Amino acid sequence: MKSGYRVPVAGLLRETGSREKVELEVKAPDGIGDSFYGVKEGSPVRVEAVLSSLRSGIEAKGKIFATEEGKCSRCLKDIKRPVEVEFSAFMPPQKAMDEDSPMSYEMDEDGIYPLKGDFADFEGLIRDELTLQLSMIRLCRPDCxxxxxxxxxxxxxxxxxxxxxxxxxxxxxxxxxxxxxxx
Ligand SMILES: [Zn+2]
Ligand SMILES: [Zn+2]
Structure with missing residues (x-):
């Protein structure tokens, strides 16, 4: 099992109100950007997060650090620069997500990433947050x-x-x- 993206949260789930600081050093998942510009699959990604145990699940807040790279859209020179994104996500138990009644978590703008058993899975979150954060202006310098x-x-x-x-x-x-x- 590819477990690099997963953090055990059984302890947190047992105690509502508890918090835990976690740090992940992982490889970037695929699918961030396109063949011209993005975060390369397998490049190093660091996640710093605080997980808080709420009654309805785990709340994760923190930062993701990675490197975006590609070609300048005007002069085709190689670009490589750090990308940093703050995130806030909610991770309910899988069971809650399976129930038919639609649940409203009233957590606008937060992504929802169901727990995988007793684990918080950061793969989807890393992919989504970095994809949103990628520079829209892909220039080696603003006045290229x-x-x-x-x-x-x-x-x-x-x-x-x-x-x-x-x-x-x-x-x-x-x-x-x-x-x-x-x-
Ligand atoms: Zn010329
Ligand atoms: Zn350029």
């Missing part, structure tokens, strides 16, 4: 100038340049000649 549309040179390094002037004069002459001959 991108690549020249004509020659593909990196404009951050090359600066502005024109192509009219760059045209080989011999070709211009040839084009002129051709035009005259066809007239």
């Amino acid at each position: 100038k991108g690549l020249c549309q004509k020659c593909g040179v990196d404009l951050n390094e090359a600066g502005p340049h024109s192509h009219e002037r760059d045209l080989d004069p011999r070709f211009e002459k040839l084009a002129e000649l051709k035009e005259r001959m066809t007239k």
